[in-house]
Amino acid sequence: MGKSSDTRYIFSTGDLYQKDFSIVFRKEDGNFYLPIKDTRELYCFNEITLSTKLLQLLAKVGIVVHFFGYYENYIGTFYPKEQLLSGRLTVAQALAYEQNRLKIAGPIVKGIAKNIHFVLYHYYRHGKSELKDYLDWLRKDVSRLADAVGDIKQLLRIEGEIWARFYQTFRLILPESFAMNKRVKRPPDNPINALISFGNTLLYTKTITEIYHTHLNQTISFLHEPAERRFSLSLDLSEVFKPVLVYKTIFDCVNNRKITVEKHFDKKLNYALLNEIGRKTFIEAFEERLNQTFEHQTLKRRCSYKQAIRLDGYKLIKHILEGKNFVPFCMEDKK
Amino acid sequence: MLTGTVVNYYTHCQRQCWLFYHNLNLEDNSEDVRIGKVLHELKKQGKEEIALDGIKLDKLTAEYVTEIKKSDADLAAAKAQLEFYLVVLHDKGIIRKGRLECLEKNKQSKSVHTLMLTEGEIEERKVQYRQIEEFLNRELPPPPIRKPICKKCAYYEYCFI
Ligand code: SF4
Numbered sequence: 001m002g003k004s005s006d007t008r009y010i011f012s013t014g015d016l017y018q019k020d021f022s023i024v025f026r027k028e029d030g031n032f033y034l035p036i037k038d039t040r041e042l043y044c045f046n047e048i049t050l051s052t053k054l055l056q057l058l059a060k061v062g063i064v065v066h067f068f069g070y071y072e073n074y075i076g077t078f079y080p081k082e083q084l085l086s087g088r089l090t091v092a093q094a095l096a097y098e099q100n101r102l103k104i105a106g107p108i109v110k111g112i113a114k115n116i117h118f119v120l121y122h123y124y125r126h127g128k129s130e131l132k133d134y135l136d137w138l139r140k141d142v143s144r145l146a147d148a149v150g151d152i153k154q155l156l157r158i159e160g161e162i163w164a165r166f167y168q169t170f171r172l173i174l175p176e177s178f179a180m181n182k183r184v185k186r187p188p189d190n191p192i193n194a195l196i197s198f199g200n201t202l203l204y205t206k207t208i209t210e211i212y213h214t215h216l217n218q219t220i221s222f223l224h225e226p227a228e229r230r231f232s233l234s235l236d237l238s239e240v241f242k243p244v245l246v247y248k249t250i251f252d253c254v255n256n257r258k259i260t261v262e263k264h265f266d267k268k269l270n271y272a273l274l275n276e277i278g279r280k281t282f283i284e285a286f287e288e289r290l291n292q293t294f295e296h297q298t299l300k301r302r303c304s305y306k307q308a309i310r311l312d313g314y315k316l317i318k319h320i321l322e323g324k325n326f327v328p329f330c331m332e333d334k335k
Numbered sequence: 336m337l338t339g340t341v342v343n344y345y346t347h348c349q350r351q352c353w354l355f356y357h358n359l360n361l362e363d364n365s366e367d368v369r370i371g372k373v374l375h376e377l378k379k380q381g382k383e384e385i386a387l388d389g390i391k392l393d394k395l396t397a398e399y400v401t402e403i404k405k406s407d408a409d410l411a412a413a414k415a416q417l418e419f420y421l422v423v424l425h426d427k428g429i430i431r432k433g434r435l436e437c438l439e440k441n442k443q444s445k446s447v448h449t450l451m452l453t454e455g456e457i458e459e460r461k462v463q464y465r466q467i468e469e470f471l472n473r474e475l476p477p478p479p480i481r482k483p484i485c486k487k488c489a490y491y492e493y494c495f496i
Contacts, residue, residue: 084358084360084361085358086357086358086359087357087358088357088358088359089357089358089359215358215359298495298496299491299492299495299496311492311496314492314493314496315496317359317493318493321359321475321476322475322476
C-alpha cells in the first residue's frame with residue numbers, strides 16, 4: 001500500500017503550478033519538482049499562490065491539500081471532488097448514526113483508554129508507580145462504564161474524564177517546563193498545549209486524507225456531533241490514534257530534548273507557539289512514527305500506522321455494511 | 336444493469352463482484368492503477384472504444400469482437416466477459432465470434448483464444464445473467480473466502496480486516 005512517504009510539506013512562500021505532468025513549486029532560491037506519482041498529500045504552512053488549473057490536476061489525481069495560517073492555525077483542506085462514493089454505503093452510514101450510534105462511539109472511547117494504557121504502562125514499568133490507580137481504572141473500569149451508558153452524553157462524560165486524568169499524569173512524565181495544569185485549546189497558552197494542538201491537528205488532517213481514500217462520508221460522525229466540523233468523522237477516527245501517534249511523539253521529543261522550550265518556541269509569543277524549527281522537528285518525528293510499520297495481527301502483513309488509520313475506515317465500512325463488530329485500532333493487539 | 340466487468344468479476348469472485356457493483360471499488364488504491372488512470376485522463380485522445388448497453392468493445396470486425404487483456408491470469412473470467420458481449424450483440428442482430436487476446440501469457444500455451452456460442456448456449460447464458468442480477472440485489476455481499484487470488488486482490492484488506 002503506497003510509498004513510505006507520499007506527503008510533502010511546504011514551509012516557504014512560493015507559487016505552485018502545473019508543468020507537463022508535474023507539480024512545480026517555485027520559491028526564491030529555485031524551482032522544485034514534485035512528481036505526481038509520489039505525491040498523495042500536500043501541507044502548506046506558508047503563503048502559497050496556486051491556480052485553478054493546478055487544482056484541476058490535483059482533483060483529477062486525487063491529491064489532498066491542507067492549508068495552515070502563519071500561526072499554525074488550520075485553515076482548511078482542498079478536498080478533491082472526484083472521490084469514491086457508494087450510494088448504498090452513504091445511506092447505511094446515515095442509518096447507523098440514527099439507530100446505532102453507541103455501537104461505534106462506545107468502542108472508540110474504549111479504544112482511547114486502551115491506547116493510553118499502552119503508552120503510560122511504559123512509564124509505570126520504569127518506576128512511575130503513582131500511575132497505578134489511573135492505569136487500573138483504564139483497564140478495568142472504563143470498558144464496563146462505557147458498556148453501561150444509555151446515551152451519547154454519558155459516554156462523552158467518560159471520555160472527558162479519561163483525558164482529564166491523562167493530562168494530570170504529565171507532571172509525572174514530563175520535565176517541569178512542559179508539565180501542565182489545564183488543557184487550553186484555542187489559542188494554546190503554554191508549550192505543552194501548543195504541541196498537543198499542533199499534533200492533534202496534524203493527525204486530524206492525516207485522517208481526512210485516509211478517509212478520502214475510502215467510501216465513507218466525512219460529515220456523518222458518531223462520537224462527535226456530525227455538525228461539529230466539516231470532517232467530523234475524522235475527529236472520530238483519529239481519537240484512538242492520539243495516544244500512540246501524537247502523545248508518544250510529544251513525550252519522545254520532549255524527554256529526549258529534541259524539542260526544548262528555549263529553542264523551539266516563539267519567544268515573542270511567550271512560548272505559546274512552536275517556531276519554524278520546532279514545527280519542522282515535530283513534523284519529522286511525527287512522520288517517522290506514522291511510517292513505522294508493525295506486523296498486523298489480522299492481516300498477517302506489515303502495515304504502517306498511517307495505513308492503520310485507513311484500515312479503521314475499512315472496519316467502519318464493514319460494520320456499517322455487513323454488521324461486523326467495530327473495534328478500532330488497539331496498540332497492544334496490533335490490529 | 337449488467338456490464339462486462341461485472342460478469343467477469345462474478346466468475347472471478349462473487350464477493351468482489353457484489354462490492355464492485357455497489358460502487359465499493361477499491362481498485363484505485365493501487366498506485367499503478369491510479370497513475371494509469373491519470374495518464375489516461377490527461378491524454379484522452381487516441382484509441383477509440385465502441386460503447387453500447389454496458390459493453391465497451393476493444394475492436395469489432397466483420398467476423399470478430401475482440402477483447403484485449405493484459406494477462407491470462409483468469410481466463411475463465413475473461414471468457415465469460417467476452418461471451419457476455421456476444422450475447423448483447425446477438426440481441427442487436429450482430430452475430431460475431433469472440434476473440435480474446437492476452438498481451439502476456441503466463442498460464443496458457445497460446446495468447447489468442449477464439450470462441451463461439453450456439454443459440455442454445457446463448458439462451459443458457461441469459462438465464463445465468465438473470466441469476467447474477469438477483470445475486471446483486473441481495474442485501475449483503477457473500478463473506479470472503481480465502482483463496483490464492485485474494486493475495487493480490489485490491490479488496491484484500493477490506494475483506495480480511
Ligand atoms: S480478497 Fe478474496 S474474497 Fe475478497 S474480493 Fe478479493 S478475491 Fe474476493
